[in-house]
Amino acid sequence: MDLFNNLIFGFSVALSLQNLLYCLIGVTVGTLIGVLPGIGPLGTIAILMPITYGVPPVGALIMLAGIYYGAMYGGSTTSILVNLPGETASVVTCIDGYQMARQGRAGPALAIAALGSFFAGTVCTLIIALFGPPLAEVALKFGAPEYFSLMLMGLVAAAVLAGDNITKALAMVVMGLLLGIIGTDVNSGMARYSFGIPELTDGIGFIVIAVGVFAIGEIVLNLGDPEERAVFTNKVTGLMPTKKDLKDSFWPIVRGTGIGAFLGVLPGTGPAIASFSSYMVEKKLAKDPSRFGKGAIEGVAGPESANNADAQCKFIPTLTLGIPASAVMALMLGALTIQGIAPGPQVMTQKPDLFWGLVASMWIGNAMLVILNLPLIGLWVMLLKVPYRLLFPAIMAFSCIGIYSVNNSPFELYLTALFGIIGLAWAKLDMPPAPMLLGFVLGPLMEENLRRALLISRGDPTVFFTRPISLGFMIATVLILVIMVLPAVKARRAEITDAAPT
Amino acid sequence: MKLTLSNNKDIWSGLMLIVIGAAAILVARNYPFGTALRMGPGFFPVVLGGLLIVFGLTILAIGLRQGESMAGSWSLRALIILPLSLVLFGLLMEYAGFVPAMLVLIFGSATASTEFRFVEVLLFSIGLTALSVAVFVWALGLPYPLIVGLD
Numbered sequence: 267m268d269l270f271n272n273l274i275f276g277f278s279v280a281l282s283l284q285n286l287l288y289c290l291i292g293v294t295v296g297t298l299i300g301v302l303p304g305i306g307p308l309g310t311i312a313i314l315m316p317i318t319y320g321v322p323p324v325g326a327l328i329m330l331a332g333i334y335y336g337a338m339y340g341g342s343t344t345s346i347l348v349n350l351p352g353e354t355a356s357v358v359t360c361i362d363g364y365q366m367a368r369q370g371r372a373g374p375a376l377a378i379a380a381l382g383s384f385f386a387g388t389v390c391t392l393i394i395a396l397f398g399p400p401l402a403e404v405a406l407k408f409g410a411p412e413y414f415s416l417m418l419m420g421l422v423a424a425a426v427l428a429g430d431n432i433t434k435a436l437a438m439v440v441m442g443l444l445l446g447i448i449g450t451d452v453n454s455g456m457a458r459y460s461f462g463i464p465e466l467t468d469g470i471g472f473i474v475i476a477v478g479v480f481a482i483g484e485i486v487l488n489l490g491d492p493e494e495r496a497v498f499t500n501k502v503t504g505l506m507p508t509k510k511d512l513k514d515s516f517w518p519i520v521r522g523t524g525i526g527a528f529l530g531v532l533p534g535t536g537p538a539i540a541s542f543s544s545y546m547v548e549k550k551l552a553k554d555p556s557r558f559g560k561g562a563i564e565g566v567a568g569p570e571s572a573n574n575a576d577a578q579c580k581f582i583p584t585l586t587l588g589i590p591a592s593a594v595m596a597l598m599l600g601a602l603t604i605q606g607i608a609p610g611p612q613v614m615t616q617k618p619d620l621f622w623g624l625v626a627s628m629w630i631g632n633a634m635l636v637i638l639n640l641p642l643i644g645l646w647v648m649l650l651k652v653p654y655r656l657l658f659p660a661i662m663a664f665s666c667i668g669i670y671s672v673n674n675s676p677f678e679l680y681l682t683a684l685f686g687i688i689g690l691a692w693a694k695l696d697m698p699p700a701p702m703l704l705g706f707v708l709g710p711l712m713e714e715n716l717r718r719a720l721l722i723s724r725g726d727p728t729v730f731f732t733r734p735i736s737l738g739f740m741i742a743t744v745l746i747l748v749i750m751v752l753p754a755v756k757a758r759r760a761e762i763t764d765a766a767p768t
Numbered sequence: 769m770k771l772t773l774s775n776n777k778d779i780w781s782g783l784m785l786i787v788i789g790a791a792a793i794l795v796a797r798n799y800p801f802g803t804a805l806r807m808g809p810g811f812f813p814v815v816l817g818g819l820l821i822v823f824g825l826t827i828l829a830i831g832l833r834q835g836e837s838m839a840g841s842w843s844l845r846a847l848i849i850l851p852l853s854l855v856l857f858g859l860l861m862e863y864a865g866f867v868p869a870m871l872v873l874i875f876g877s878a879t880a881s882t883e884f885r886f887v888e889v890l891l892f893s894i895g896l897t898a899l900s901v902a903v904f905v906w907a908l909g910l911p912y913p914l915i916v917g918l919d
Contacts, residue, residue: 433823433830436823437785437824437827440819440820444788444792444813447816451809454808454809456799456800458799458809459795459813485846485880486843486846486847486850486880487843489845489846489880490847655878655883656888656889656892658881659873659874659875659889659893659896660874660896662853662877663873663874664900666854666873667904667910671910674911675862676855676858676859677858678858680854680858682854683850683851683852683854686854687847690847695777695781695838696777696836697781713807713812717811720804720807721805725804727804
C-alpha cells in the first residue's frame with residue numbers, strides 16, 4: 267500500500283539519529299525563543315534561519331519545522347501567561363487563556379494547549395500522508411474568485427469576532443489592507459505609499475507592526491494605568507488539567523483540528539483564521555457563551571488545536587504547489603531555495619525523502635513538544651513571578667533584537683516606535699488591532715486575486731456570485747455578518763427600551 | 769467620566785478614519801487607476817480609502833449622537849521614553865555595537881516605569897545584556913559587533 271510505504275519511508279528518514287537531533291534542537295530552541303513575549307514564530311524563524319544553513323536540506327527543513335512548532339507553542343505560552351500574542355493566531359488564545367492564568371489556572375491552560383496541539387499534530391500528520399495529494403488537487407481547482415471570496419469571508423469573520431463594535435473592527439480590517447499595500451506593486455512595479463523612503467518600497471514587515479502595536483503599544487498602555495495592568499501575583503494551583511477540563515476540551519480539540527486542517531490546505535488563510543473560526547464555533551456551540559472571555563477552557567483548547575492543525579497542513583500547498591500559504595511558509599520556501607531546491611509540485615516526486623521525512627518528523631516533533639513542555643510548564647509559570655517593571659524592559663530587549671535581525675537595519679526600529687504610538691492611540695480609541703493585522707497580511711493576496719478574478723471575468727464583478735464555490739463563501743460571509751450583528755442589535759434595543767421609561 | 773467633544777473616542781475614531789482614508793485617496797491619485805478589466809495600482813487603494821471614509825462617517829455619526837468617552841490616562845512618560853529607546857537602540861546598533869545598544873535599551877526603557885529602581889535595573893540590564901550576548905551573538909551567531917571598534 268502506497269500510504270504505508272510512504273510513511274515507513276518517511277519515518278526511516280526522520281528517525282535517523284542526525285535528523286532526530288535536528289528535530290530536537292529545532293523544537294527546543296524554537297520554544298525557548300518563541301516563549302519570549304513579542305516574538306512570534308515568524309520572528310523566531312527569521313532569527314534562527316541562519317543556524318540551518320550548514321545543515322543538509324532534509325535536516326534543515328526538519329529543524330525549521332521544529333522551530334516553527336516550538337515557536338507556535340512558545341507563543342501560546344506567552345499569550346496565556348502574559349497576554350502578549352507573538353502573532354495573530356495567538357490573539358485568540360489570549361482571550362480566554364490569559365483569563366485562566368489570572369484565575370490561577372495557567373497550568374491547565376498550558377497543558378490543554380500542549381495536548382490539543384499534539385492531537386492536532388497527530389491527526390494532521392495522517393491527513394497529509396493520506397489526503398495530501400488529493401487535497402492539494404481540490405485547492406488547485408480554486409481560481410482567483412474563490413480565493414478572493416474566501417479571504418473576504420475570513421476577514422469579515424475575524425472582524426466580527428474582534429469585539430462588540432463591528433463597524434470599528436471592519437474599519438480596522440480596511441486599515442490593515444491599506445497598510446499591506448505599502449511597498450512595490452508586484453504587477454506594475456510601482457512603489458505605493460513609500461513617500462520616497464527606499465526601505466518602504468519593500469513594504470512594512472509583519473513583525474514591525476505586530477511588535478509595535480501589540481508589544482510596545484500595550485506596554486505604554488500598561489504603564490499609564492498601573493491598576494489595570496496584568497496581575498502576575500495569582501497563585502498557580504494544580505498544573506494538570508482536571509478530568510472535567512479534559513472532558514470539556516475533548517470535542518473542541520477534535521473540532522478545532524478539523525477546522526484547522528480544512529482551512530490549512532487553502533493557501534492565503536493564516537492560522538489566525540483557523541483559530542478565530544474555531545473560537546467562534548466553540549462560542550456558538552457552548553451552552554453558556556457568556557463564559558467565553560472569562561477563562562473558558564474550550565476557548566483555549568479549540569483555537570490551539572486549530573492553529574496547530576492549520577500550521578501543519580499549510581505544508582500541503584507549500585510543498586505540493588510551491589505557493590507559500592503564509593508568511594512563515596514563505597520563509598520555509600526561502601530556506602528550500604537557499605538549499606538549492608526549487609519549490610513546486612516536483613518536490614514530492616523528485617525529493618520523496620524530503621517530503622515524507624518532513625511529514626514523519628512533524629509527528630515526532632509534536633511528540634517531543636509534549637514531552638518537553640509538560641514538565642517545563644513550571645518553568646514557564648515562573649515567568650508569572652517576574653515583576654512587570656523588569657519584564658517589560660526584557661520584552662523590549664528581545665523584541666528589538668528580533669526586529670533588528672530581520673534586515674539588520676535600524677529603520678525597522680524607527681517604524682516600530684511609530685507603530686507603538688499608533689497602537690496606543692488605537693487602544694485608547696477602542697479600535698481593535700487584531701483584524702488590522704490580518705488585513706495587513708492578506709492585503710497583497712486579496713488585491714492580486716481581485717485583479718485576477720476581474721481579468722478572468724473581463725471586468726464583470728458578478729463573477730464572485732456566479733461561480734458556485736465562490737458564491738458559497740459569499741453567502742457564508744453575509745450569514746456571519748447577519749448572525750453576529752443580530753444579537754448585538756437586540757441587546758442595543760433592549761438597552762434603549764430599558765432606559766426609556768426612566 | 770463626563771463625555772465631551774475632546775474625550776469622545778467615537779468622534780476621534782471617525783475623524784482618524786476619514787483623514788487616513790482621504791489621504792490614501794489623495795496619494796493614490798498619482799497611481800494609474802486602470803479599468804475593472806485591468807485594475808491599475810491605484811484601484812485597490814482608492815476603493816479602500818473610500819471604504820475607510822464610509823466607516824469613518826458612520827462612527828463619527830454614532831459619536832455625535834451617543835459616543836463613549838476615553839478611559840484611563842495617557843502615560844506621557846512611557847509614551848516618550850519607550851519609542852525613544854527603540855530609536856536609540858537602532859542608532860547604537862549601527863554606530864556603537866550590541867553591548868552598548870542593549871544596555872541603553874534595557875536601562876532606558878526601564879525608566880519608563882514609575883516603579884523604577886536604579887540599582888536593581890542596573891544589575892538587571894547588565895545581566896540581561898550578558899545573557900543576550902551569550903544566546904544571540906555566541907550561540908546563534910548573529911553577526912553584530914559587541915562594541916564597534918573593539919573587534
